Amino acid sequence: MTFASVLEWLIKGLVWVLVLLGGFAYLTYYERRALARIQVRIGPNRAGPFGLLQPIADAIKLIFKEEFMPARADKLLFTLAPIITLTPALVITAVVPFGPEAANFPLFGRTITWYIADLNVGVLYIMSVASIAVYGIVLAGWSSNNKYAMLGGLRSTAQMLSYELALGLSFIAVILLANSTRLIDIVEAQTGMWFAVLQPVGMIIFLIATLAEVNRAPFDMPDAEQELTAGYHSEYGGMKFALLFMAEYDKMIAICIIAASLFFGGYREPWFLQGTLLSVDQTPLLGPVYLFLKVFILLFGMIWVRATLPRIRYDRLMAFGWKILLPLSLALVFLTAGGILLEETVNPWFRWGIPVVSLAAGWVAILGMYQTLRRKEHARA
Amino acid sequence: MDFTLILFFILAATAVATALGLLISRNAVYAALFLVLNLTCVAIFYLLLGAPFIAMAQVTVYAGAIMVLFLFVIMLLGAEKLPKGEVLPFQRPLAIGAAVILLAESGYLLFQRFRSAALLQNPGTVENSMDSLREMASLLFTDYLLPFEVTSVLLLVAMIGAIVLTKREKGEPA
Structure with a gap:
């Protein structure tokens, strides 16, 4: 461990934080424009061409707003909570490779790689940072000395703990398929065949669970405006609010990057471009471009979901997490492991049994959901 | 001085400080947060020892899941403020006795190791x-x-x- 390598990490980390800062600003713009289009409006279009300067105007407004501290709030934690919320969102993508090894470039006599850290337990690192992420929100809710904020914080704790289990189990299916916990190996294992094809139900569980983890609609219970005013961030204003807001959007970006790497081939080209000039093997620098495009499309999916689905009720959210998602993801781990075992011992074609059987399991889960969670007509408990 | 050694001493100081903070703090939320920090320090110790899986499991299970539930219960019951006086009067002498025994034991082990040649040797690191x-x-x-x-x-x-x-x-x- 030399001084130069520490310096390299620092600079890379700083660049990545700045990228996430810009990504946050323009993700809000992207979301507002896309939501507006879906709702047949125009969206922000006054500041600059196509409203492109809107995020900067928002930032200036938030910087100059008054910092407000509620009476009898816990001052230390009230100040720390936005920082604790933001930090996991910034560090969680440290293990994700943004480009192939072939795209490494020399700079000042060092080989600069397209990842910040190459961790052998990369997936577990993502899992542990995700499990830390709940603290910021629950502390923000508690330290505000406000009942609504507190309720929002408690809701988010229960929700994130419940969906973390399904999330972790959907990771296991990917680890089994790639036979590694290292993100680079996982991405390289998807050359030509995305894990989204081999494990479609796992992909859907991952996306649902991450939506719940980052408290996005339709799982935005912690900041349900109608019930809890604004939940855990009701008492926040100015830059502290901006930090909480940035944490939410950076988490969206981070999980889209992770989803792209785990299920959609990361920086690898789509299968139909394999072997052509546009493949990552022949033009390595296209890797980050592919990853960016995948993240862009996945982010649109999240915005689309927000525009389409109403918020689900809290008891149903819990029932869905524990009674449907958890057993289904446990079954998927079992099915994937069984499929790989049969593939290795009996016939390679059993690999295709994995998606077929898991889709069947998903169908059973949907039937179960219909039986247990549907709205019973005129039902009174 | 080695970089890892500096890191170790900083971490050790943090671990001791957070453990003390956990004991002294009269606010249950702060006590729980000190415990989270302490568990995270221990996780980084595991990393230094070349056991990344155990470190990540430590963070996920203890700092991430169990302590969140602790905080949840503390906040749900509104039990942040701990009562001032002693709850169990026999606890303090018992704790002091146990602490003295523990200190004596660890001191004895340390002296044993000081006398032997293998003085605070690097443990056999597992391939990371x-x-x-x-x-x-x-x-x-x-x-x-x-x-x-x-x-x-x-x-x-x-x-x-x-x-x-x-x-x-x-x-x-x-």
Whole structure:
């Protein structure tokens, strides 16, 4: 461990934080424009061409707003909570490779790689940072000395703990398929065949669970405006609010990057471009471009979901997490492991049994959901 | 001085400070947060010792899941402020006695090691690779299968117990 390598990490980390800062600003713009289009409006279009300067105007407004501290709030934690919320969102993508090894470039006599850290337990690192992420929100809710904020914080704790289990189990299916916990190996294992094809139900569980983890609609219970005013961030204003807001959007970006790497081939080209000039093997620098495009499309999916689905009720959210998602993801781990075992011992074609059987399991889960969670007509408990 | 050694001393100081903070703090939320920091310090110790899987499991399970539940319960019950005086009067002398015994034991072990040639030697570091994880898993399912299964049954029993305790009987008012 030399001084130069520490310096390299620092600079890379700083660049990545700045990228996430810009990504946050323009993700809000992207979301507002896309939501507006879906709702047949125009969206922000006054500041600059196509409203492109809107995020900067928002930032200036938030910087100059008054910092407000509620009476009898816990001052230390009230100040720390936005920082604790933001930090996991910034560090969680440290293990994700943004480009192939072939795209490494020399700079000042060092080989600069397209990842910040190459961790052998990369997936577990993502899992542990995700499990830390709940603290910021629950502390923000508690330290505000406000009942609504507190309720929002408690809701988010229960929700994130419940969906973390399904999330972790959907990771296991990917680890089994790639036979590694290292993100680079996982991405390289998807050359030509995305894990989204081999494990479609796992992909859907991952996306649902991450939506719940980052408290996005339709799982935005912690900041349900109608019930809890604004939940855990009701008492926040100015830059502290901006930090909480940035944490939410950076988490969206981070999980889209992770989803792209785990299920959609990361920086690898789509299968139909394999072997052509546009493949990552022949033009390595296209890797980050592919990853960016995948993240862009996945982010649109999240915005689309927000525009389409109403918020689900809290008891149903819990029932869905524990009674449907958890057993289904446990079954998927079992099915994937069984499929790989049969593939290795009996016939390679059993690999295709994995998606077929898991889709069947998903169908059973949907039937179960219909039986247990549907709205019973005129039902009174 | 080695970089890892500096890191170790900073971490050790943090671990001791957070442990003391946990004991002294009269606010249950702060005490829980000190414990989270302490557990994270221990996780980084595992990393320094070349056991990344254990470190990540430590963070995920203890700092991430168990302590969040602790905080949840503390906040839900509104039990932040701990009472001033002693709750269990016999606790303090008992704790002091146990602490003295522990200190004496660790002091004895330290002196033993100081006398021997292997003075605070680097422990045999495990290869930091995917293979170490694979090796650990295969050990867990071969040599240590019985303890592993017993632990899982124990956890299952605890889980069923929790469900039984909270389950409402039919006809019982909410």
